[in-house]
Amino acid sequence: MDLKFVQTTCPYCGTGCTFNLVVKNNKVVGSIPNTRSPVNLGKTCPKGTYAYEFVNSKERLTTPLIKKEGQFVEASWDEAIALIAEKFKGYKPDEIACLSSARTSNEDNYAMMKLARGAFKTRHIDHCARLCHSSTVAGLAAVFGSGAMTNSIPDIEESKCIFIIGSNTFEQHPLIGRRVMKAKQKGAKLIYADPRYTPTAKQADIYLQFKSGSDVAILNCFMHEIIKNGWENKEFIANRTTGFEELKAVVMKDDYSPENVEKISGIPAAQLREAAEIYAKAGTGALLYSMGITQHTVGVDNVKSTANLQMVLGYLGRPGCGVNALRGQNNVQGACDMGALPVVYTGYQKVIDPVAHKKFEDAWGFPDGIAEGANGYEVTTLINVLADNPGEIKGLYIMGENPMLSDPNLHHAEEGLKNVEFMVVQDIFLTETAELADVVLPATCYAERDGTQTSTERRVQKWRKAQDPPGVAKLDWKIIADVAAAMGYADQFAWETSEDVFNEIAELTPSYHGMNYERLEKPEALHWPCPETDHPGTPILHTQKFATPDGLGILSPLEWKAPAEVPDAEYPFVLTTGRCIWHWHTGTMTRNSPTLDTEVPTGWIEINVEDAKELGIEDKELIKAITRRGEVEVPAKVTEDIMKGVMFMPFHFKECAANKLTNDALDPIAKIPEFKACAVKVEKIKEA
Numbered sequence: 001m002d003l004k005f006v007q008t009t010c011p012y013c014g015t016g017c018t019f020n021l022v023v024k025n026n027k028v029v030g031s032i033p034n035t036r037s038p039v040n041l042g043k044t045c046p047k048g049t050y051a052y053e054f055v056n057s058k059e060r061l062t063t064p065l066i067k068k069e070g071q072f073v074e075a076s077w078d079e080a081i082a083l084i085a086e087k088f089k090g091y092k093p094d095e096i097a098c099l100s101s102a103r104t105s106n107e108d109n110y111a112m113m114k115l116a117r118g119a120f121k122t123r124h125i126d127h128c129a130r131l132c133h134s135s136t137v138a139g140l141a142a143v144f145g146s147g148a149m150t151n152s153i154p155d156i157e158e159s160k161c162i163f164i165i166g167s168n169t170f171e172q173h174p175l176i177g178r179r180v181m182k183a184k185q186k187g188a189k190l191i192y193a194d195p196r197y198t199p200t201a202k203q204a205d206i207y208l209q210f211k212s213g214s215d216v217a218i219l220n221c222f223m224h225e226i227i228k229n230g231w232e233n234k235e236f237i238a239n240r241t242t243g244f245e246e247l248k249a250v251v252m253k254d255d256y257s258p259e260n261v262e263k264i265s266g267i268p269a270a271q272l273r274e275a276a277e278i279y280a281k282a283g284t285g286a287l288l289y290s291m292g293i294t295q296h297t298v299g300v301d302n303v304k305s306t307a308n309l310q311m312v313l314g315y316l317g318r319p320g321c322g323v324n325a326l327r328g329q330n331n332v333q334g335a336c337d338m339g340a341l342p343v344v345y346t347g348y349q350k351v352i353d354p355v356a357h358k359k360f361e362d363a364w365g366f367p368d369g370i371a372e373g374a375n376g377y378e379v380t381t382l383i384n385v386l387a388d389n390p391g392e393i394k395g396l397y398i399m400g401e402n403p404m405l406s407d408p409n410l411h412h413a414e415e416g417l418k419n420v421e422f423m424v425v426q427d428i429f430l431t432e433t434a435e436l437a438d439v440v441l442p443a444t445c446y447a448e449r450d451g452t453q454t455s456t457e458r459r460v461q462k463w464r465k466a467q468d469p470p471g472v473a474k475l476d477w478k479i480i481a482d483v484a485a486a487m488g489y490a491d492q493f494a495w496e497t498s499e500d501v502f503n504e505i506a507e508l509t510p511s512y513h514g515m516n517y518e519r520l521e522k523p524e525a526l527h528w529p530c531p532e533t534d535h536p537g538t539p540i541l542h543t544q545k546f547a548t549p550d551g552l553g554i555l556s557p558l559e560w561k562a563p564a565e566v567p568d569a570e571y572p573f574v575l576t577t578g579r580c581i582w583h584w585h586t587g588t589m590t591r592n593s594p595t596l597d598t599e600v601p602t603g604w605i606e607i608n609v610e611d612a613k614e615l616g617i618e619d620k621e622l623i624k625a626i627t628r629r630g631e632v633e634v635p636a637k638v639t640e641d642i643m644k645g646v647m648f649m650p651f652h653f654k655e656c657a658a659n660k661l662t663n664d665a666l667d668p669i670a671k672i673p674e675f676k677a678c679a680v681k682v683e684k685i686k687e688a
């Protein structure tokens, strides 16, 4: 028997745990956590533990498929690639759009960005970060000059008080949750704000339950109390920030007194006072947030509000502090870093900056130039264009995304995707989105390849090949390079290994410039910025100054605004959506992992006990949930863990897809949809 262990990085969440894949006779059969990892210290959560199960699922795509007369027919790579090249050559640049993937490696995202801008010459490229942390990228870049998590994961242990708002850390970033527990063991307090009494809430010293969509009011109330009592960090405010007087003028208004914020949020005034005092007096406080903050029409305001609080208390630039935006997908940080966004090349070099444009044009050497230096469509704008202006975009190339379940207001998204003349989907499974494609391309998964991914703490870590891919599946960047070559750009995509791609990235990206595959072999890998090969990397950002032009952090005066759609007589409840620990997004991987799938076989809607009683709904009863955009049948979970007036659904399950209900109203700056609040009603299903 041939047995080996291959160290790799978890393909699920942005925590970036590493483990060893157990490989028997050339097949991945198990995993063992890596004890040398400074991130997960020898542990993994259930998804990491069973991340080997989907690798050899019978459902994996094994060969290219071409749709002929409405049916998929197996095809050779030559045939599929030739068809794609011919179709895309026939479209004008602005008729093409690409969706890149936070599930794939940095090398793949870089290749996709180069394919879009260099070969297709389109400016329309984006990926699921739009639905996730686009508010963070926009909000933190505006106030700190850099849109990333400021501190590192091990650093959370140094905190004296941890304030988690809008992140169910214990279920969605379990190995970051473990750090929070380690800090607690050292005496730290945990304050947790969330509409649901989640597993994270169960560990909190103070739990603030509130109505979805009141975050700015709550954060302003904290600052109101802090400034009223003189607990702000006057030295930090004076030396490192601008805009304090303007901020103060807003947060000190009576609107943000604990009594008034109790009316908006439902949190008792006394509890708001107590939480603000404990947090302010801790002296060292880390704020953690995720989708509860970002996925709102006021997502950018929410993000800036968290930054305001941390600056007012001087909780930045030192250990145990920070604005810690917990990034979701394994490589969403990297996909953004690689420029899989409509406004930047790698390392956030702006496409509208003529210097950056020329740098990439010269370095890449396309004989016929690259996409113009203008911003393109965001995912959400693209879907609107597809649905409302058919024919404007004719060709769509999607790598590793499943918008047919993950986009808001699915009927609208489906209408848009069906209007595309020619659609390519490159995935590891035949997804709901792939079903609509003209060509489906089989990719290798994390276990079948070398590559790098960048975790939420900006740590760049490696994937290592453990087994061969199924059938004729190929590396994502290799497929992209083949498409480019068939369009006449073989020279620009002449990489032989993943390392070749990485070296090109490092060459063109200041924050990755000092990295190479050899340096990334160390157990702790490297955090960007890492500008030179002798630079140790940067675990904590903004220690001396912020990355803004004058080095100062910008305090933003912000008023609370209600969500785009609030309950009324017809739709009397707030619906919020999210995740559970066992499943991943649209379920392609976790529902093909028998252990995880058995734990939670289908979806549900959480309803407060009193609400259920008034509606005459029993636990586990199949009911109908209805919004202005659609309806689904879904089992009720009657529970005290959710606030009265609020309901919650996970979006993992196609048979009761939460996104048939969600609102596609957008934040005006980040263009993120309001997944976290819309108005809903529920009905009993009448017997036939």
Ligand SMILES: Nc1nc2c(c(=O)[nH]1)N[C@H]1C(S)=C(S)[C@@H](COP(=O)(O)OP(=O)(O)OC[C@H]3O[C@@H](n4cnc5c(=O)[nH]c(N)nc54)[C@H](O)[C@@H]3O)O[C@H]1N2
Pocket (backbone or CB within 6 Å): 013, 014, 047, 132, 165, 166, 167, 168, 169, 171, 172, 173, 193, 194, 195, 196, 198, 211, 212, 213, 214, 215, 289, 290, 291, 292, 293, 327, 328, 329, 576, 577, 578, 579, 580, 581, 582, 583, 584, 585, 648, 676, 677
């Ligand atoms: N198991 C698992 N882990 C995951 C994922 C997964 O699919 N499954 N996905 C990954 C990805 S891509 C991401 S982005 C992260 C997301 O990680 P999280 O943001 O932690 O997950 P969510 O469940 O989307 O939402 C978090 C919490 O926000 C609360 N919430 C709802 N409305 C509001 C509100 O108005 N304000 C506030 N403050 N909170 C509110 C919800 O009750 C929920 O508990 O998780 C990552 N980790």
Ligand SMILES: Nc1nc2c(c(=O)[nH]1)N[C@H]1C(S)=C(S)[C@@H](COP(=O)(O)OP(=O)(O)OC[C@H]3O[C@@H](n4cnc5c(=O)[nH]c(N)nc54)[C@H](O)[C@@H]3O)O[C@H]1N2
Pocket (backbone or CB within 6 Å): 101, 103, 104, 128, 129, 131, 132, 133, 291, 295, 328, 329, 399, 400, 401, 402, 403, 405, 406, 407, 408, 426, 427, 428, 429, 431, 443, 444, 445, 446, 476, 577, 578, 579, 584, 585, 586, 587, 588, 589, 651, 658, 659, 662, 675
């Ligand atoms: N209602 C509601 N909707 C939401 C959210 C919410 O909180 N509520 N959250 C939003 C957020 S934060 C996010 S991040 C999005 C996620 O939205 P998506 O990114 O669309 O969801 P995933 O299911 O992660 O899709 C990733 C796809 O990549 C494929 N894949 C995995 N590995 C590879 C690989 O190596 N190569 C290739 N080519 N493909 C691969 C998977 O099979 C899967 O089809 O969902 C958003 N939608």
Ligand code: SF4
Pocket (backbone or CB within 6 Å): 010, 011, 012, 013, 014, 015, 016, 017, 040, 043, 044, 045, 046, 047, 048, 049, 172, 173, 174, 175, 176
């Ligand atoms: S915490 Fe995230 S990275 Fe770690 S094992 Fe779980 S899913 Fe994987």
Ligand SMILES: [Mo]
Pocket (backbone or CB within 6 Å): 131, 132, 133, 328, 329
């Ligand atoms: Mo996400």
